[in-house]
Every structure is written in structure tokens, then in C-alpha cells.
Amino acid sequence: xxxxxxxxxxxxxxxxxxxxxxxxxxxxxxxxxxxxxxxxxxxxxxxxxxxxxxxxxxxxxxxxxxxxxxxxxxxxxxxxxxxxxxxxxxxxxxxxxxxxxxxxxxxxxxxxxxxxx
Amino acid sequence: xxxxxxxxxxxxxxxxxxxxxxxxxxxxxxxxxxxxxxxxxxxxxxxxxxxxxxxxxxxxxxxxxxxxxxxxxxxxxxxxxxxxxxxxxxxxxxxxxxxxxxxxxxxxxxxxxxxxxxxxxxxxxxxxxxxxxxxxxxxxxxxxxxxxxxxxxxxxxxxxxxxxxxxxxxxxxxxxxxxxxxxxxxxxxxxxxxxxxxxxxxxxxxxxxxxxxxxxxxxxxxxxxxxxxxxxxxxxxxxxxxxxxxxxxxxxxxxxxxxxxxxxxxxxxxxxxxxxxxxxxxxxxxxxxxxxxxxxxxxxxxxxxxxxxxxxxxxxxxxxxxxxxxxxxxxxxxxxxxxxxxxxxxxxxxxxxxxxxxxxxxxxxxxxxxxxxxxxxxxxxxxxxxxxxxxxxxxxxxxxxxxxxxxxxxxxxxxxxxxxxxxxxxxxxxxxxxxxxxxxxxxxxxxxxxxxxxxxxxxxxxxxxxxxxxxxxxxxxxxxxxxxxxxxxxxxxxxxxxxxxxxxxxxxxxxxxxxxxxxxxxxxxxxxxxxxxxxxxxxxxxxxxxxxxxxxxxxxxxxxxxxxxxxxxxxxxxxxxxxxxxxxxxxxxxxxxxxxxxxxxxxxxxxxxxxxxxxxxxxxxxxxxxxxxxxxxxxxxxxxxxxxxxxxxxxxxxxxxxxxxxxxxxxxxxxxxxxxxxxxxxxxxxxxxxxxxxxxxxxxxxxxxxxxxxxxxxxxxxxxxxxxxxxxxxxxxxxxxxxxxxxxxxxxxxxxxxxxxxxxxxxxxxxxxxxxxxxxxxxxxxxxxxxxxxxxxxxxxxxxxxxxxxxxx
Numbered sequence: 001x002x003x004x005x006x007x008x009x010x011x012x013x014x015x016x017x018x019x020x021x022x023x024x025x026x027x028x029x030x031x032x033x034x035x036x037x038x039x040x041x042x043x044x045x046x047x048x049x050x051x052x053x054x055x056x057x058x059x060x061x062x063x064x065x066x067x068x069x070x071x072x073x074x075x076x077x078x079x080x081x082x083x084x085x086x087x088x089x090x091x092x093x094x095x096x097x098x099x100x101x102x103x104x105x106x107x108x109x110x111x112x113x114x115x116x117x
Numbered sequence: 118x119x120x121x122x123x124x125x126x127x128x129x130x131x132x133x134x135x136x137x138x139x140x141x142x143x144x145x146x147x148x149x150x151x152x153x154x155x156x157x158x159x160x161x162x163x164x165x166x167x168x169x170x171x172x173x174x175x176x177x178x179x180x181x182x183x184x185x186x187x188x189x190x191x192x193x194x195x196x197x198x199x200x201x202x203x204x205x206x207x208x209x210x211x212x213x214x215x216x217x218x219x220x221x222x223x224x225x226x227x228x229x230x231x232x233x234x235x236x237x238x239x240x241x242x243x244x245x246x247x248x249x250x251x252x253x254x255x256x257x258x259x260x261x262x263x264x265x266x267x268x269x270x271x272x273x274x275x276x277x278x279x280x281x282x283x284x285x286x287x288x289x290x291x292x293x294x295x296x297x298x299x300x301x302x303x304x305x306x307x308x309x310x311x312x313x314x315x316x317x318x319x320x321x322x323x324x325x326x327x328x329x330x331x332x333x334x335x336x337x338x339x340x341x342x343x344x345x346x347x348x349x350x351x352x353x354x355x356x357x358x359x360x361x362x363x364x365x366x367x368x369x370x371x372x373x374x375x376x377x378x379x380x381x382x383x384x385x386x387x388x389x390x391x392x393x394x395x396x397x398x399x400x401x402x403x404x405x406x407x408x409x410x411x412x413x414x415x416x417x418x419x420x421x422x423x424x425x426x427x428x429x430x431x432x433x434x435x436x437x438x439x440x441x442x443x444x445x446x447x448x449x450x451x452x453x454x455x456x457x458x459x460x461x462x463x464x465x466x467x468x469x470x471x472x473x474x475x476x477x478x479x480x481x482x483x484x485x486x487x488x489x490x491x492x493x494x495x496x497x498x499x500x501x502x503x504x505x506x507x508x509x510x511x512x513x514x515x516x517x518x519x520x521x522x523x524x525x526x527x528x529x530x531x532x533x534x535x536x537x538x539x540x541x542x543x544x545x546x547x548x549x550x551x552x553x554x555x556x557x558x559x560x561x562x563x564x565x566x567x568x569x570x571x572x573x574x575x576x577x578x579x580x581x582x583x584x585x586x587x588x589x590x591x592x593x594x595x596x597x598x599x600x601x602x603x604x605x606x607x608x609x610x611x612x613x614x615x616x617x618x619x620x621x622x623x624x625x626x627x628x629x630x631x632x633x634x635x636x637x638x639x640x641x642x643x644x645x646x647x648x649x650x651x652x653x654x655x656x657x658x659x660x661x662x663x664x665x666x667x668x669x670x671x672x673x674x675x676x677x678x679x680x681x682x683x684x685x686x687x688x689x690x691x692x693x694x695x696x697x698x699x700x701x702x703x704x705x706x707x708x709x710x711x712x713x714x715x716x717x718x719x720x721x722x723x724x725x726x727x728x729x730x731x732x733x734x735x736x737x738x739x740x741x742x743x744x745x746x747x748x749x750x751x752x753x754x755x756x757x758x759x760x761x762x763x764x765x766x767x768x769x770x771x772x773x774x775x776x777x778x779x780x781x782x783x784x785x786x787x788x789x790x791x792x793x794x795x796x797x798x799x800x801x802x803x804x805x806x807x808x809x810x811x812x813x814x815x816x817x818x819x820x821x822x823x824x825x826x827x828x829x830x831x832x833x834x835x836x837x838x839x840x841x842x843x844x845x846x847x848x849x850x851x852x853x854x855x856x857x858x859x860x861x862x863x864x865x866x867x868x869x870x871x872x873x874x875x876x877x878x879x880x881x882x883x884x885x886x887x888x889x890x891x892x893x894x895x896x897x898x899x900x901x902x903x904x905x906x907x908x909x910x911x912x913x914x915x916x917x918x919x920x921x922x923x924x925x926x
Contacts, residue, residue: 018159018160019159022154022160023138023153023154023157024153056156056157060163063163066167067167067884068170068884068887069883069886070884071162071163071884074834074883074884075156077832077833078833090156091163094138094156095157097134098134098138101127101130101131101134105127105128108124112120
């Protein structure tokens with residue numbers, strides 16, 4: 001339940017803030033959320049990855065409908081002759097991994113700072 | 118402790134990853150796109166400004182005098198309804214930026230030698246070449262000249278319009294290429310307009326054979342040089358037919374002393390052989406030859422076929438004029454088009470306006486040079502080529518009275534400066550030619566509009582619905598006498614420089630010729646009686662096809678003209694085969710190849726995509742040239758030279774089949790034309806049969822398909838491997854990635870009718886339906902009706918994309 005609320009929080013905040021701030025806001029959100037949620041081990045990584053993957057993939061999927069020629073297939077061709085689906089997946093994955101690492105570090109930072117005290 | 122070290126490592130990896138994904142650090146020599154920023158679905162590639170295609174907007178703009186309405190039609194051609202010229206140009210700038218911003222920015226950067234700042238180390242050499250050539254210097258000089266002219270604020274209206282659009286953009290709206298190469302569009306400027314115009318000048322007038330000719334003269338001697346490289350053909354169809362003797366009041370052109378030409382070989386050079394395939398057709402027929410009794414005007418410029426296209430189609434309507442045609446994005450006005458009274462268009466003039474002068478340095482440091490016995494300091498211009506993901510490259514270009522020192526040698530003994538007309542500060546409002554063209558109503562208006570035009574020189578064709586047709590070899594030319602400008606010349610005497618300009622009224626030109634048509638296809642401008650020396654690169658075959666057809670035709674309709682623009686017949690192939698037949702008989706041909714040879718003889722010389730014969734001829738032509746000019750090819754490995762022209766080879770086969778150049782150096786016997794032809798036939802046909810057996814497509818369209826590349830050559834944004842009819846010598850002059858970049862036919866009836874097509878689309882956005890939607894129509898040889906008479910209401914009723922620009926109160 002705790003993890004679910006973490007995922008939802010990261011996803012919602014990333015979605016909202018990304019409209020005004022650069023792409024790396026997904027990392028800041030994940031870091032701060034995991035810090036506050038005191039995530040342990042890989043939970044922060046996995047939760048952040050999942051949340052941001054869904055947001056980036058989903059947003060790209062809907063954005064794709066706005067183009068006459070699907071942007072996903074153009075990007076697929078551009079990124080090395082892969083399918084449109086693969087370029088959407090890659091979009092989600094890049095956001096996800098960047099966020100995952102930040103989330104992992106968020107929980108870990110909290111843990112290390114607590115140890116100090 | 119261990120945990121902290123591990124934490125530190127993960128932290129470091131994360132920071133590096135973020136910097137990489139954001140484009141701050143690069144791991145490869147050619148920088149990759151910033152993948153995080155680029156794929157960000159909230160602002161990267163997944164978002165771009167598509168407002169113009171889908172929505173109607175009402176915007177307030179400062180700088181407008183009155184309301185402007187822009188309505189995009191079903192092909193995304195903007196119809197601009199403005200109340201005055203200034204507002205129309207503002208709107209043109211706005212919509213060109215809206216549709217072609219990356220193209221404009223990329224072209225300006227390419228011209229200025231700044232590509233490496235966005236692409237990386239790959240383009241350093243290309244950039245350095247532009248710096249050495251003084252492209253930015255040329256553009257700065259152009260602006261200096263233009264600013265002195267009265268009407269210059271008009272050109273600034275275009276700049277303001279482009280900036281109004283650029284400033285309306287959020288980073289998420291930038292075209293995809295800006296995100297891919299991770300840079301921002303900057304404000305448009307008059308200098309950038311000049312830069313894109315100079316880029317066009319470079320394509321059309323940035324070439325010379327001075328170095329090649331100098332080397333050839335040195336190595337072959339004057340007799341062989343004159344024999345292999347004559348400038349004038351016996352049969353010529355000059356652009357301007359001679360109906361009466363040329364002016365007797367021609368300038369007495371200063372003749373250089375015989376020692377003007379530099380006599381030493383120059384072994385190494387930076388020069389590239391550019392612009393193969395560049396050329397154009399234009400013709401106009403008088404009412405005597407048409408079905409309606411009114412003139413028809415046609416133009417198809419053969420330029421680089423790219424995505425987005427080099428042209429942007431638009432319609433501009435004001436109370437003063439109603440014009441339609443294509444513009445060159447980044448530059449105000451319509452370059453090729455028509456209005457309710459006249460049609461106009463251009464083809465390139467091959468006259469040499471770029472000469473090289475040998476610099477005699479006065480000191481080791483090459484800071485001073487000798488001119489007229491005195492030492493003169495060279496001006497230093499430090500050029501910094503910024504390189505994305507790498508260190509800047511600095512080059513110091515020296516400027517002399519002649520121009521920039523373009524070619525430098527290790528020891529300074531073979532440094533050459535470039536005297537290029539396009540560097541000169543213009544003394545006229547030349548940018549106005551394509552603005553004034555929109556308003557022309559008569560021949561006199563057209564003369565006035567074209568008079569101020571300097572360079573790159575064009576054959577300006579004209580037809581009017583009052584019945585007039587006219588053609589003018591138009592531009593600024595230095596008055597030369599042979600052989601001025603053909604060879605590298607000594608730069609230590611100012612008397613070797615250009616001395617005077619041909620008075621504009623003595624440029625070759627004609628109004629309503631007796632033969633009932635005007636035509637130009639980049640051939641020589643005037644016949645041998647023209648009092649000034651013309652040298653350069655001129656076309657030898659297309660013009661004959663055009664003139665042959667027009668001579669014979671009568672009762673011409675626009676459909677006849679459209680068919681003519683698709684004609685794939687090659688006089689070069691026909692002349693070669695006739696020459697071959699004159700020295701070789703069928704029974705001399707290797708019996709394995711007899712069937713193929715017979716097929717070649719029966720070929721109709723049309724380069725059809727589905728035919729194999731053009732490939733057989735192409736292979737034969739290459740072998741024939743290589744076997745004949747074997748001694749020249751050996752020389753070419755050591756230095757820059759050019760090959761003799763094909764028409765001369767054809768002539769030698771027919772008139773001088775025992776010429777010593779037919780001898781193959783690698784064999785002990787002495788070959789003649791016949792031996793070389795049989796050998797080449799054998800080699801070519803063996804090659805053809807072998808490639809066919811290997812399963813290669815040997816039809817013309819499969820063997821030499823057409824490629825329409827995105828400006829950056831990214832395959833995903835390009836359209837490649839298009840089987841197409843035509844070749845550079847045919848009227849339908851396609852080849853590799855060149856071809857008819859805009860086919861236009863205008864019937865100047867009471868109510869003028871226009872038809873045209875170009876191989877591309879109006880939008881520069883690769884994900885737009887208007888990105889490459891016209892390519893298939895173009896390949897099929899079909900045309901669109903050009904909607905010049907449409908009332909705003911009519912187009913609006915079919916459109917879902919309109920922009921209303923209101924003056925800001």
C-alpha cells in the first residue's frame with residue numbers, strides 16, 4: 001500500500017511538473033519522494049521506474065495521436081530502424097531508468113543520513 | 118564504509134547519466150542527441166507546433182499597418198491577403214518561419230560555416246571551406262549595400278515577421294531537428310537573409326576552372342589544350358538568338374598583357390568539384406504558337422531535391438497585386454511565379470564570375486603582399502569554428518585587394534586569392550527584384566525590376582498576357598576579353614583585375630523573337646558575334662531538345678508543355694551512338710554482345726525508369742571516356758584538372774578517329790577510336806551482363822534511383838530509392854538527388870491559369886501530412902492547379918487553418 005501511494009505520488013507529481021519544468025524533474029520528484037517515503041533497497045528504484053515509465057510512455061502514446069505520420073515510427077526509424085512500439089518503450093524506459101536511479105538514491109540518502117545521527 | 122563508497126559510485130553514475138541524457142557531456146566523437154531531453158514526451162520530439170495545420174488563430178502583432186489574413190489551402194499553401202506590400206512581406210516571413218524554421222536556420226548556418234556548432238566534428242572541413250571562401254564576408258557586404266538603398270525597410274518587414282513567429286515559440290514547440298541537435302532558434306536577421314541568398318549564389322555561381330585550366334595548359338601545352346578543351350561548338354543554340362548584329366558601341370575591353378596567366382602547376386588544392394546536375398529549363402511561347410493565342414511560360418529549375426524542398430509555395434494578394442509562385446525560404450518575395458499579368462522565371466547563367474589570382478607575398482609571415490611594385494598589408498580575419506562536443510578550430514583567413522586567400526600552400530609560393538563577384542558590395546537594391554516582380558504588369562516593369570539584379574546571374578524569362586515574351590541574360594558581368602579569367606592570373610598587378618562592367622543594356626536580351634519562342638537551358642548566352650568574352654560552364658544538350666520541340670510545335674496547350682517538361686530524351690546519348698555507328702560496324706562487335714549492341718542501336722534515347730538501355734549506355738559512356746582519356750586520368754591523380762567535354766569526344770570520334778589521345782598508354786600497339794569503342798563496348802557489356810546475372814536491378818530506375826534527402830541526410834526523414842525517368846542531359850533533368858525542383862506552366866490567358874508541382878511538401882515537419890505529400894504527384898508527372906483567383910471566402914470555406922494577424926493597437 002505504501003509503495004502504491006509512492007508510485008502514484010511520483011507519477012502525479014512528474015506528470016504535473018513536467019509541463020513546466022525540464023525533463024529531469026522526474027528525477028527530482030523520485031529522489032524527494034523516496035527520501036520522504038524512506039524506501040529501502042531496490043523499492044525506491046522499482047517504484048520510481050514504474051511510475052515514470054508509465055507517465056512518459058503514456059504521454060508519448062497520446063502525443064503520438066496528434067501527428068499525421070506517427071512520431072513513434074519516425075523516431076523508431078531515426079533511432080536505428082526499430083518499430084514505433086519500440087521507440088515508445090524506449091521513451092518510457094529512459095525516463096524510468098533515470099527516475100529509478102534518482103529514487104534509489106533518495107531512499108539511500110535518507111538511510112545514510114539517519115545512520116550518521 | 119563500503120556502503121558509502123558504493124553509494125558514491127551510484128551517485129556518480131547517476132549524475133553522469135543525467136548530464137549525458139541532457140546533452141552536457143558526450144562520449145562519442147560525433148555527439149549523440151541528448152536522449153532524455155529529446156525523448157521527453159512533455160517537450161522533446163513528441164511535441165511540436167502543429168497549430169498552423171489544424172487550428173484557426175487570431176494574433177495581435179506589433180509592426181503591422183493593417184489586418185492580414187492567411188488561409189492555408191488543402192495542400193497547405195498559404196494564401197496571404199494583405200492591404201499593402203509591407204504587411205504582405207511581414208506575413209511571408211511569419212509563415213515561412215512557421216513552416217520552414219529549421220531549414221532557414223540550417224541554411225544560414227551552412228552558409229556562414231557554422232554547422233559544426235550543431236552537428237559536431239563531422240562538418241569542420243565543410244565549415245572551414247565556407248570561411249576560406251568568405252561567405253559571411255559576402256553576406257555582410259550584401260547587407261552593407263542593401264542598407265544604403267531607399268526601400269530597405271521592406272526587407273526588414275520580412276525579418277520582423279519571421280521573428281514574430283520565432284518569439285511566439287516555447288522550447289517544446291521547436292521543430293524536431295532543433296531538439297535532435299539540441300540547439301535553439303535565434304532571431305532572424307537581414308544578415309541571415311543575405312546568408313541564405315549567398316548559399317544560393319554559391320550553388321549557382323561559386324565555381325571556376327582556373328586552377329584546372331592552368332594545370333592543363335602547363336602539362337599539355339597550348340596546342341593540345343586548345344584541341345581538347347575548345348570553348349565554342351560549331352553548332353550552338355545560344356540563349357539569345359541573333360536577329361541583328363550586336364551593339365557596335367561595345368566597350369573597348371582592356372586586354373591584359375600576355376603574361377597575365379600564371380605558368381606553373383599547382384599540385385594540391387582544397388577545391389571541390391561541386392554542382393554536378395545543377396541547371397534549369399525555361400521557355401515561353403508567343404500567342405502565335407498556342408491554342409489560345411496567348412503566351413505560355415514554363416520554368417523548371419533543376420536544383421538539389423531536398424526535404425524540406427528548396428522552394429516554398431505561396432500566394433500573396435494585396436490591392437496592388439495578386440501574385441503566386443515559389444520563394445526561397447529566408448528571402449522575401451517570389452522568385453519564380455506569376456501574377457494576373459505576367460509570368461517570370463530563371464535559369465542559371467554559367468558565365469565565370471570567380472577568378473583566382475596568385476599572391477606574391479612580401480614576407481615569410483604572409484602578412485604583406487606585392488601589388489603594383491608596392492607592399493600592401495593583408496587584412497586578417499580570425500575565424501572560429503565552434504565544434505559541438507569538441508574544441509573550436511581557429512583559422513586565420515587573409516584578405517587581399519582581390520578577396521580572401523582561398524588556397525594556401527605549405528611554402529606560400531602557390532597561395533591563391535579569390536576574386537568573386539558575390540563578395541562585392543552591391544550598389545543597387547538587388548533584393549527587391551523578387552519583390553518588384555510580384556507587381557510587374559508589363560515588359561517595362563520587368564526590365565526595371567530585373568535591372569538592379571547583380572548575382573548569381575540568371576536568364577530571366579518573361580511572358581505577359583498582352584502578348585509579349587522576353588528573355589534577358591541578367592546580372593552583373595565584368596567585360597572580359599579572351600582569355601581573361603580562364604586561368605590563374607598573377608595577382609601582383611592590379612591591371613590583371615576586372616576593369617569594367619558590361620553595360621546592362623548590352624547584356625544579351627531579346628523581346629518577341631521572330632521564331633515565336635524564348636528558351637534557356639543553361640547553354641551559352643550569345644553567339645560568337647557577341648563582343649565580350651563569355652567563359653564558364655554551359656549546357657550542350659538539353660537546349661537542343663527544347664528548341665527542336667518548340668520550333669516544330671504549334672497550337673500549344675498547357676498539357677503539351679507539361680508533357681514536354683517530362684521528356685527524357687538525351688541528345689548526348691543519341692550523338693554518342695551516331696558517332697559510334699560511324700566508326701564501328703555490327704559485325705565487329707563481340708558476338709556474345711551482339712544482341713545487346715543491336716538493342717542499344719534500336720534504343721530511342723529516352724531515359725525511362727523501366728528501361729535497361731540507359732544503364733548499358735551509361736556504362737559504355739564511362740568506359741569510353743576512361744579508355745580515351747587514360748593519360749588525363751593518370752595526371753588527375755596528381756593534380757586538379759578537368760576532363761574534356763563529351764561533345765568534344767563525340768566530335769573527335771567522328772572527325773579525328775586517329776587522334777593520339779585514343780591510344781591506350783598501357784598497351785604496346787597504337788589504338789584508334791574504333792579500337793577504343795570496341796574495347797569499351799566489350800567491357801561495358803561484360804559488366805552489364807555480370808551485374809544482371811548477380812541479380813542487380815539493371816533498369817535505369819533501379820540502377821540510378823533518385824534520392825530526396827533531408828537537409829541533414831537523416832534517412833528517417835528522407836525519401837530514397839525513387840525510380841524516376843530522366844537524366845541531366847534530358848529536359849526532365851533528374852540525377853542522383855538533383856532534378857526539376859519546381860515544374861511550372863503558366864498560360865497567360867485573359868484569366869491567367871497556372872499549373873505546378875514540386876517534389877516535397879509545404880511543411881518542414883517530418884511528421885506532418887504536408888511534409889512529402891507532393892513527391893508522388895511529381896514522379897507521376899502530374900501537376901496541381903494554382904489557385905490565384907480564389908477569393909478569400911472560397912478558400913476559407915475549405916480550410917480549417919487560418920491565421921489572422923491584427924495590428925497591435
